[in-house]
Amino acid sequence: MREMIQAIVEGDGDKALQETERALAQGANPLDLVSNGVLAAMDEVGARWRQGDLFIPEVIIAAEAAKEVMAVVKPHLSEDEVPTAGKVVIGTVKGDIHDIGKNIVKMMLEAGGFQVFDLGVDIPPEDFVEAVTRWKPDVLGMSALLTVTMLAMRDTIDALEKAELRDSTKVVVGGACVTSAFAGTIGADGYAADAASAVDLCRQLCSR
Amino acid sequence: MKACETLGIQLERVCGEKATCGKCKVRVEEGFHQEIYSSQKHLSPMVEEEREFFSQHSDLTGYRLACLARVMGDVVIFVPEDSRLTKHIAWKGLTERFVSLLPVVRKYYVEVPPFGREGVGREGARADFESLVSEITTRFALSDLRADHYVLRALPSLLRETEGKVTVTVWMNKEIVKIEPGYWDVNLGVAIDVGTTSIAAYLCDLVNGQTLAAEVMSNPQIRFGEDVISRISYAILAPNGLEELQIIVIDGLNTLLSQVTKQAGFQPKDISDVCIVGNTCMHHFLLGLTPYGLSRAPYRAVVQRALDIKARELGLDLSPSVYAYFLPTVASFVGADAVGVMLAMEPNLEAETVLTIDLGTNGELILSGEGRLLCTSCACGPAFEGGQVSSGMRATAGAIEKVRIDPDTLEVKFQVVGSPSWSDGQRKTNAKGICGSGIIDVVAEMLRAGIIHADGRFDSSISSPRLRQTAQGTSVFVIAWAHETALDRDITISNSDVRAIQLAKAAVYAGASVLLRKVGKTLPDKVLLAGSFGTSLDVDSCRTIGLFPGCDEVYAVGNAAGNGARLCLLNREKRLEAESMVQKVEHLELAKEKEFSRIFLEALSLGQYKPLASTKGSMKDL
Numbered sequence: 001m002r003e004m005i006q007a008i009v010e011g012d013g014d015k016a017l018q019e020t021e022r023a024l025a026q027g028a029n030p031l032d033l034v035s036n037g038v039l040a041a042m043d044e045v046g047a048r049w050r051q052g053d054l055f056i057p058e059v060i061i062a063a064e065a066a067k068e069v070m071a072v073v074k075p076h077l078s079e080d081e082v083p084t085a086g087k088v089v090i091g092t093v094k095g096d097i098h099d100i101g102k103n104i105v106k107m108m109l110e111a112g113g114f115q116v117f118d119l120g121v122d123i124p125p126e127d128f129v130e131a132v133t134r135w136k137p138d139v140l141g142m143s144a145l146l147t148v149t150m151l152a153m154r155d156t157i158d159a160l161e162k163a164e165l166r167d168s169t170k171v172v173v174g175g176a177c178v179t180s181a182f183a184g185t186i187g188a189d190g191y192a193a194d195a196a197s198a199v200d201l202c203r204q205l206c207s208r
Numbered sequence: 209m210k211a212c213e214t215l216g217i218q219l220e221r222v223c224g225e226k227a228t229c230g231k232c233k234v235r236v237e238e239g240f241h242q243e244i245y246s247s248q249k250h251l252s253p254m255v256e257e258e259r260e261f262f263s264q265h266s267d268l269t270g271y272r273l274a275c276l277a278r279v280m281g282d283v284v285i286f287v288p289e290d291s292r293l294t295k296h297i298a299w300k301g302l303t304e305r306f307v308s309l310l311p312v313v314r315k316y317y318v319e320v321p322p323f324g325r326e327g328v329g330r331e332g333a334r335a336d337f338e339s340l341v342s343e344i345t346t347r348f349a350l351s352d353l354r355a356d357h358y359v360l361r362a363l364p365s366l367l368r369e370t371e372g373k374v375t376v377t378v379w380m381n382k383e384i385v386k387i388e389p390g391y392w393d394v395n396l397g398v399a400i401d402v403g404t405t406s407i408a409a410y411l412c413d414l415v416n417g418q419t420l421a422a423e424v425m426s427n428p429q430i431r432f433g434e435d436v437i438s439r440i441s442y443a444i445l446a447p448n449g450l451e452e453l454q455i456i457v458i459d460g461l462n463t464l465l466s467q468v469t470k471q472a473g474f475q476p477k478d479i480s481d482v483c484i485v486g487n488t489c490m491h492h493f494l495l496g497l498t499p500y501g502l503s504r505a506p507y508r509a510v511v512q513r514a515l516d517i518k519a520r521e522l523g524l525d526l527s528p529s530v531y532a533y534f535l536p537t538v539a540s541f542v543g544a545d546a547v548g549v550m551l552a553m554e555p556n557l558e559a560e561t562v563l564t565i566d567l568g569t570n571g572e573l574i575l576s577g578e579g580r581l582l583c584t585s586c587a588c589g590p591a592f593e594g595g596q597v598s599s600g601m602r603a604t605a606g607a608i609e610k611v612r613i614d615p616d617t618l619e620v621k622f623q624v625v626g627s628p629s630w631s632d633g634q635r636k637t638n639a640k641g642i643c644g645s646g647i648i649d650v651v652a653e654m655l656r657a658g659i660i661h662a663d664g665r666f667d668s669s670i671s672s673p674r675l676r677q678t679a680q681g682t683s684v685f686v687i688a689w690a691h692e693t694a695l696d697r698d699i700t701i702s703n704s705d706v707r708a709i710q711l712a713k714a715a716v717y718a719g720a721s722v723l724l725r726k727v728g729k730t731l732p733d734k735v736l737l738a739g740s741f742g743t744s745l746d747v748d749s750c751r752t753i754g755l756f757p758g759c760d761e762v763y764a765v766g767n768a769a770g771n772g773a774r775l776c777l778l779n780r781e782k783r784l785e786a787e788s789m790v791q792k793v794e795h796l797e798l799a800k801e802k803e804f805s806r807i808f809l810e811a812l813s814l815g816q817y818k819p820l821a822s823t824k825g826s827m828k829d830l
């Protein structure tokens with residue numbers, strides 16, 4: 001399993017798959033492969049990213065490798081064993097089309113076992129509300145990179161409140177211009193500065 | 209911060225008071241200082257953001273951020289040198305080029321008869337203005353001349369004092385904009401480039417086409433934020449914000465105009481024509497137009513066409529009837545400055561494919577070739593102007609602008625703005641930080657020396673006193689030792705500084721690639737690098753980090769936008785050319801280009817472009 005983790009962290013998808021198949025053939029516990037393998041690998045990726053050792057492209061490739069391993073392991077798990085860390089609806093707010101950061105958050109969340117519904121970019125508050133109504137996520141994530149579009153996050157939170165959905169959904173926000181102080185002012189439940197922290201944050205909020 | 213400013217000390221305010229840049233840090237002296245009892249407690253307590261900043265900068269104990277701390281009692285404040293906003297001395301040369309002289313303003317000397325020695329003549333009953341006009345129209349090929357009431361007000365006494373001998377400045381062959389006593393053939397114009405970061409003015413002699421003087425200052429609006437979006441937010445959200453931003457930039461221009469004329473032995477009132485370029489946002493601020501539409505999709509400007517505005521209406525201290533010409537803009541983020549660049553580079557669409565990059569907080573890209581002229585903007589961020597970089601600063605006094613690293617010994621030598629010699633590792637210099645060209649040099653040299661890898665990671669196997677780990681486990685590389693600087697600490701480049709450059713350069717690279725693809729090319733034949741970086745920008749370093757798709761012919765062309773404005777000053781046909789160019793140019797919105805993100809992610813790696821060996825083309829999904 002160490003080899004598999006190593007291969008994911010290094011972004012070597014083919015090797016990661018080989019190692020996974022070998023482990024499965026040797027009778028490894030698939031659930032163990034997920035929680036102590038794939039998830040552990042992604043935790044390491046996050047840690048090394050924060051240390052400055054890895055950067056966006058490497059992280060994406062690692063997340064991609066993790067996703068492939070998951071796809072191979074999944075059929076070996078029974079229905080209720082498939083780990084779902086939680087459901088997340090994510091999107092970039094109205095007026096903003098920056099989506100690279102949001103997409104990375106989505107990939108990392110998926111690699112971390114979350115089920116993610118991505119609404120895309122330039123999403124007005126009504127559409128966020130509709131998606132929350134439809135999918136009943138544990139967490140709603142909003143991304144904004146422009147100082148001027150940041151305020152749209154507050155509008156969405158207001159809209160959720162009006163629709164009486166605020167209490168049942170945690171709201172997290174992020175994007176280059178957002179700060180934890182800003183997240184506090186608009187009454188969000190959390191802020192994360194990067195995608196690895198976003199995964200930790202969502203885990204925390206879902207376990208509460 | 210207000211207190212410092214009242215006392216005449218301007219502070220850096222790079223982040224626009226968001227408590228992120230820390231450039232306005234000041235230290236509070238404890239105890240008695242000349243009968244003043246100063247204490248930390250006499251400032252408002254730290255708020256969340258300030259605490260957050262200092263928790264990441266443990267070396268700054270005793271400091272506060274002037275943008276947040278409020279004065280509640282007596283305090284004695286020490287303002288470190290690097291917190292002060294200093295005078296801009298970035299490169300201000302302008303490549304001289306040939307252009308035929310055909311200014312919009314021309315001077316005509318006339319002697320109006322009734323005021324001459326022959327006394328009251330046949331036309332004695334005529335009005336002053338009509339006498340003047342009749343004399344001009346009979347002597348020169350001009351007709352239908354008009355003038356505004358400022359000219360009329362000054363006319364009678366001028367004619368009487370000079371016995372009718374005056375020099376008349378005529379604008380566009382149709383309006384008298386200035387009347388000067390006697391024979392005065394000095395005809396001056398000024399070209400102004402208002403950038404987000406700095407403002408440059410070029411005083412031109414419209415008689416012989418020469419540039420007599422040039423001055424640069426940093427844009428005083430910087431106090432309201434480094435990038436245009438922050439300033440737009442201020443203009444929209446603060447009461448009278450727009451007015452304040454306009455007044456402050458016009459004040460700056462007035463200072464600049466008196467400096468640039470003084471340098472050549474003249475006065476602002478001697479100027480008879482003004483040409484202004486600037487990005488669309490600066491253009492709107494100068495004119496006092498709301499930037500609201502520029503701030504959100506669909507990014508709509510108030511006006512795009514070229515404008516002739518009386519300089520006095522803008523608040524410029526010039527002769528009151530003189531006009532200022534604003535070059536047209538292309539789009540919200542491709543402004544009159546880009547039009548100036550286009551004019552200056554004189555694109556020949558049928559010849560080679562030329563990529564012009566105007567580097568700044570908002571990079572503008574222009575591509576000509578294959579019969580087309582394309583442009584776009586890429587928001588690369590302030591890293592190239594020293595923002596978002598821990599030791600970053602603008603190209604002012606004390607900025608390290610050139611860096612070399614010996615690949616064997618990893619020893620560093622650097623050059624500081626305004627001093628031609630390299631550092632020697634011993635001598636004290638006035639270095640306070642690193643500006644854009646220096647940062648590009650550092651990253652390129654670190655890459656060449658193997659200190660960082662192409663993915664931006666620091667090589668942990670290297671051992672050198674210059675390479676060290678911070679408490680958080682990240683790495684920094686020392687560019688200047690404390691004893692070589694004007695500060696009492698080392699000037700370093702951190703891992704996240706390299707990351708900021710990677711993001712900025714990837715945006716430029718990806719934007720350029722998208723443009724090239726539109727004309728069916730992958731590489732340009734020639735690259736021109738324009739921008740306030742000027743001559744200090746090292747073309748090889750830009751190539752080394754992979755700022756643009758590879759190409760052998762690369763030239764740094766200095767302030768091409770300012771050059772474009774100058775062309776419009778010297779030759780009125782250039783104005784028509786500019787106006788037709790904005791009709792012809794195809795503006796591309798990168799936000800709508802599907803492949804941008806993929807190329808951006810691939811271009812994050814340093815060095816010349818190699819597509820990443822991604823597992824199953826995962827980048828395509830992004």
Ligand code: B12
Pocket residue numbers: 056095096097098099100101102104105140141142143144145146147148172173174175176177191192193194195196198435436437438505541569570585586587588589590708711712715798799800804805808
């Ligand atoms: C790439 C880019 C673009 C691309 C976007 C392509 C795309 N599909 O996303 C293009 C060229 C289209 C673009 C356009 C514009 N851009 Co732009 N852009 C950038 C750039 C260079 C990088 C952004 C990026 O992708 N970073 C990498 C990602 C991985 O980081 P991230 O987004 O911050 O995301 C991380 C975290 O923030 C966090 N996170 C993100 N989202 C979320 C969400 C949640 C819930 C959580 C928990 C965490 C989280 O996790 C992510 C991964 O770690 C930045 C400058 C810079 N150097 O940062 C400017 C920048 C963001 N843009 C800027 C501007 C002004 C614009 C334009 C308005 C101007 C223009 N020139 O056209 C337009 C606006 C378009 C629009 N309507 O939104 C400014 C914003 C300034 C401000 N103060 O608001 C910036 C900062 C540059 C600058 N200083 O001038 N841009």
